Amino acid sequence: MVEAMGLEEQARLLQEAGNAVKRNAFFMKKAMDEDNLREALRYSATLLGELRTPTLTPQRYYELYMQAFNELTHLQAFFREERRKGRSYADLYELVQHAGNVLPRLYLLCTVGSCYIRSKEAPAKSVLKDLVEMCKGVQHPIRGLFLRSYLCQVSRGLLPDVGSEFEGDGGSISDAIEFLLINFAEMNKLWCRMQHHASGRDRDRREQERQQLADLVGRNLTYVSQLDGLDFALYQEGVLARVMDQIVSCKDAIAQQYLMQCVIQGFPDDFHLGTLDSLLGILPDLQSGVQVHVVVSSLLDRLARFAASDKAVVDTFNQVDAFGKLTRAAAKVTESENEVPSGDVVAMHAALLSFTGAVYPDRLDLVNKVLTSAYQALEKQAPIKDAKAEKLLVQLLSTPLDNYDVVTVLELANYPSVMSLLRPAKRKEMAVKICQTILRQRTLVSSMEKVEMLLDFISPLVRDTEGLEDDDEFFEEEQNLLARLVHQLVSQDTDEHFELLRAARDRFNAGGPKRLRHTLAPLAFAALRLVRTIKEGTADSKKADGACKTVLQWIHGVAAQLAEVPAAEIALQLYLQAAHAASEVACLELIAYEFFEQAFILYEEAIPDSKAEVTALQSIVGVLHRCRVFTAESRDTLVHKATGYSAKLLKKPDQCRAVCACSHLFWQELPAEEEGDDVAEGVQPPVRDADNVMVCLKRALKIANSAQQQLAVVLKGDHTTPVMLFVEILNHYLFYFEQGNPSITTSVLQSLLELVANEMANENCQKDEALLAFYNSTRNHIAIQKDKGDELAQKFSSLQL
Amino acid sequence: MQRLFGNLGQTVPIQLEFHRRDGQPVKNATVKVKGLGTEQLPLFNNKDSIYGEVKVSNIPGKKLEHQGIKVQLLGQIELASERGHPHDFLALVRDLSPPGDLVQTEKYGFEFNDVEMQYDSYRGLQVRLRYILRVTVSKGYSSSVKDFPFWVRNFEPLAAPTNGAPIKMEVGIEECLHIEFEYDKAKYHLKDTVVGKIYFLLVRIKLKHMEVEIRRRETTGSGQSMHNENETLAKYEIMDGAPVRGEAIPIRLFLSPYDLTPTYKTVHNKFSVKYFLNLVLVDEEDRRYFKQQEIQLYRASDASQANGPHAAAATLVS
Incomplete structure (x- = not known):
């Protein structure tokens, strides 16, 4: 056996042996030139004697073999020459067997044998049979493998294949098959035997060497597959059975692995389809070291490609129940051996899944079966901790997402159970992926069942999962996904749509406050949109009102819940939006009022700081300004309250701005022209209370003034904020002026303009670029209005800048 | 020799030519000479008649006086232990000329009819069997004697394939190595092929290789003085x-390349030659395990080997 030996040493040995080959080849050729057969044979035997070396590694041995191989082609030519001179091949065939050493003798025998067959002096089958039998004389694994691979090589093209010139007297295809299969079996035995020669220490190296030699063994099968006369019947009866027998009986994992692949890759697809039972039946008999999943996977891949190439064969698939057989085989493999690594099981099912996808693109039930099978196979090992298996499982779960749209995937009842095999973190990743896919594909989920299913699928996002710490970094991102997902829950039918949202809310409730903060708002907004849809889509206004009321009530609940989360600011916005919808879409005054009431309560009780107050108040004013459903009385109350709030703000500039904003509560836009007379029921005429507008604006001026004084007190005279306020107020004035508010006369405006111009003259103001820009824009605006030449321009014309 | 006894008498150049009655050239046998390659000798079979012509030359002008010229046909067995004292098992004589004077080169024809030459010529390690024609020109104390060796081979008809059952035997070392070997026949002719198989029934030792040896055993003497000499020929x-x-490992051993003789049993009660096939297995520590098995060899007549070249084709596994 080859002992561990340095590379240099190997190279040196090869060099020496190679030189000996060259030397003897030289003398051999010289003898050939002198027409001395006996000497030529003697030197060729010596040359081949170099192949008896026990010390070279397979790779080095191969190099030496190739050298000798080249020399043997000269010998073949020489034999042909001898034949031409009248010496019979039978004679030569005997003569070379006088060589005393078995290895050179057999190389020579194979060399003559190939010429012998080619000459047709003897039937090909007899010579082949003799050669393949005689080669048994070499039992050394590496030497035997190379000898037999030489035999295989030189007899190529000389087999009595159908249509070959050697058929007939030379034998039949079955002789050809017989020859190749015997050679195969013998080579395989030698190959497997290598394994036993290795001590534990050398095992890795030995296995690596065996892998290098694998193709020598496999070549026999390749040649069988290349026989023209090989039809299915011959394959099934004559080839496969024997190959399988050899595979099982050799009890060697490396060989089994390689040979199964060889068979699967080497023979045509339709053969496989016809022999699925045999191919799959053998799997449980393979050694535990065999990666059965790889075998099954490659079979599946081949069949899948086959199906893809020709749609007609799918019928054949059905006839032989290919799917059923493959699934059962997969299951059996996992059952038969307890120790199948989870990664392998997953990989196998992944292959099965892609097979199913390729062969039966529209058979979702089969996909589900595969998932079931995967779940059953892996159930005991859950959760999958092996990194590879985990990765593969994620891939497996991703395959349907890529192949089908998500809604289709939602029909796979076993999808979540397979997901549950994953560890929580991975499960969540998977859920994220599902969400992303839905969002990317803009898929709408529109039935109750599917929504429930979807929420099952993505449950790790919806609620806490045992054993999983939420990662703050990604938590918001994930919840945002969920929030976006809410908008994909859409049904044509508004009732059902509402049900979908309700269902989602029920599930979201389980997620706890930290999730609700993110998930409730989108629900409410989706519902608001629904209100609009109902109103626009329902002819029967009473029915629409009823439906809207229900939805709005529900939104109310959602907002209230959100307020308790607590997320007062969002809740307040929600109330306002709901109020607006109630007012402008549904025209339900009471409900709108109720929403405002809740918003005000939140404003008073739950808004935490002054900044938030400012924002909230602006929102309140903005929404209230646009609501037209309120009667004067209720409007008064609300407006009063809002103006009250504005006066109570802490900072003067905030107060000032808020008061300005409040002025608009008394001045609603006139309805657009096209709305005309067709005003919806319950909509009040726009409020245009010029006096109160004026009151507000004056108050704003006053506040701006006192802000200026306040700054002067604390010696912050260089501050330009009050001037900014003045310019802002000026803009409000201009707005109302243009709107035709009777209180804003040219003179009032003129005096304000002068006031502002005065303030702007201040040195500090001239340095404040933002302020300057603002002021200049305002002036430009006036100038432009003057130049317009319409009615308004006349009003403006009297203004002096 | 001639120089040593040169003065004692004048040596007479003697020549001998073998003839055949039908005028065809005499067949020759190629015989190996130890260390010298081969030599060509006239070849005869048992019951052949041996014809020839002896030519005794004389130096022209000189008269050679002799007491008679004769030719003897001798069959001798010579053992290494008794060198120089061959045992003649056959001695025939023909007088060629009565005593007289030889004035010029004379030719004398002779013939031995249907000579009984039942033993083959043989050259072994410690024994040889030879046939010679000895021409003697008697001249008192200094006779001129010259030997002319020839070779004798006897043939047997080709044994029927059924003749000689195959050799089959199971041998082994307990718990270590069990093999069964099989040679297709027990009796082979000299150009025959030994075909056989070795079945390995149990292998617990690491074998390195296996070979078949052809061994020859010469036995001389008998009883107390019996002596064996073994020689590995192949x-x-x-x-x-x-x-x-x-x-199962196949054996196909062609006998023709080796210098073999038939098996001889108690040739003239002087010696025997036996052949053995020795199966040798060598393990990785170079220990040898062997089993020796006698085979009978015989010489088949050329006619009966006439299946000649295509005999080799028949040696393909059938």
């Missing part, structure tokens, strides 16, 4: 590497 490797249980 080593033929039939297996390289270590087989495993269940393996």
